[in-house]
Amino acid sequence: DRLILDMRRLGRLAQSIPELEPVNNYALLICARRRDWNGEVLSLRSEDLSTLALINFKTEDQMQGELEANGLILNFK
Amino acid sequence: DRLILDMRRLGRLAQSIPELEPVNNYALLICARRRDWNGEVLSLRSEDLSTLALINFKTEDQMQGELEANGLILNFK
Numbered sequence: 001d002r003l004i005l006d007m008r009r010l011g012r013l014a015q016s017i018p019e020l021e022p023v024n025n026y027a028l029l030i031c032a033r034r035r036d037w038n039g040e041v042l043s044l045r046s047e048d049l050s051t052l053a054l055i056n057f058k059t060e061d062q063m064q065g066e067l068e069a070n071g072l073i074l075n076f077k
Numbered sequence: 078d079r080l081i082l083d084m085r086r087l088g089r090l091a092q093s094i095p096e097l098e099p100v101n102n103y104a105l106l107i108c109a110r111r112r113d114w115n116g117e118v119l120s121l122r123s124e125d126l127s128t129l130a131l132i133n134f135k136t137e138d139q140m141q142g143e144l145e146a147n148g149l150i151l152n153f154k
């Protein structure tokens with residue numbers, strides 16, 4: 001299912017947790033591609049969880065677990 | 078590249094041009110999936126042109142040509 005990220009929190013945590021920098025960079029690349037600067041939430045495609053896991057050398061469960069453990073997933077809809 | 082459809086015009090033309098009904102139905106399915114009832118424009122993925130061509134027994138060039146000939150494509154961005 002889709003992934004809804006808390007962009008404000010992700011930007012803040014990525015400054016102190018190096019593991020989250022690639023996630024923040026990926027999210028910012030999508031925002032730039034869309035020109036979507038609402039700045040609060042970013043809804044990503046379900047396939048993006050696979051892509052994020054791949055580029056972070058994790059399984060999808062590990063990636064999702066790390067995002068949840070850091071309070072970055074807001075899923076509603 | 079993406080496809081931006083004029084939803085208002087598509088809904089109107091689909092009533093008198095049977096060829097356009099499947100296109101209108103596909104667009105409405107996407108609107109429902111997103112709950113995107115802005116009603117004016119619908120931006121579709123570049124892959125959707127392939128899907129629309131397939132389900133309408135046309136090539137991509139024929140599908141795009143038909144949409145353009147009916148004034149249904151608003152492409153800006």
Ligand SMILES: Nc1nc2c(ncn2[C@@H]2O[C@@H]3COP(=O)(O)O[C@H]4[C@@H](O)[C@H](n5cnc6c(=O)[nH]c(N)nc65)O[C@@H]4COP(=O)(O)O[C@H]3[C@H]2O)c(=O)[nH]1
Pocket residue numbers: 030033034035043044045048078079080111113120121122123124
């Ligand atoms: N509400 C909604 N609208 C959709 C959806 N899929 C496509 N669109 C609309 O269709 C446009 C073109 O999509 P694209 O050709 O796949 O081209 C996209 C795609 O290649 C990439 N992209 C944007 N957002 C995402 C994302 O969340 N994940 C991935 N993997 N790529 C994305 O950037 C391009 C431009 O994105 P946009 O400027 O946003 O422009 C998007 C957007 O207006 C969807 O699931 N929901």
Ligand SMILES: Nc1nc2c(ncn2[C@@H]2O[C@@H]3COP(=O)(O)O[C@H]4[C@@H](O)[C@H](n5cnc6c(=O)[nH]c(N)nc65)O[C@@H]4COP(=O)(O)O[C@H]3[C@H]2O)c(=O)[nH]1
Pocket residue numbers: 036038041042043044077111112113114120
């Ligand atoms: N900027 C932004 N906002 C987000 C995002 N994810 C969630 N939201 C916010 O949460 C609501 C649901 O977004 P959605 O699931 O993408 O569902 C959206 C989406 O599918 C579509 N939509 C709305 N505006 C656009 C747009 O400018 N382009 C495209 N392609 N789709 C849009 O209509 C649905 C309802 O939209 P809203 O009522 O406006 O309400 C949206 C919006 O306020 C995001 O990645 N970027």
Ligand SMILES: Nc1nc2c(ncn2[C@@H]2O[C@@H]3COP(=O)(O)O[C@H]4[C@@H](O)[C@H](n5cnc6c(=O)[nH]c(N)nc65)O[C@@H]4COP(=O)(O)O[C@H]3[C@H]2O)c(=O)[nH]1
Pocket residue numbers: 001002003034036043044045046047107110111112120121122125
């Ligand atoms: N601005 C923008 N936002 C994007 C893009 N791709 C994905 N998103 C955001 O990520 C959410 C989940 O996308 P999904 O898992 O592919 O799940 C999507 C997808 O399976 C389908 N869908 C929505 N729009 C399109 C479309 O234009 N073409 C196709 N083929 N499927 C779509 O409906 C599901 C729900 O769509 P949404 O409620 O809109 O919710 C979308 C939307 O908020 C994009 O290119 N641009």
Ligand SMILES: Nc1nc2c(ncn2[C@@H]2O[C@@H]3COP(=O)(O)O[C@H]4[C@@H](O)[C@H](n5cnc6c(=O)[nH]c(N)nc65)O[C@@H]4COP(=O)(O)O[C@H]3[C@H]2O)c(=O)[nH]1
Pocket residue numbers: 034035036037043113115118119120121154
């Ligand atoms: N997932 C998601 N993404 C969102 C949402 N709201 C905005 N976005 C993203 O932010 C970009 C700018 O949105 P905008 O300034 O509201 O301005 C938008 C909007 O006013 C309109 N628009 C174009 N296509 C659509 C569409 O399919 N649905 C809706 N509701 N508006 C669209 O044209 C402008 C450019 O649209 P896009 O190319 O799609 O580019 C959108 C889209 O990538 C949202 O609720 N959910």
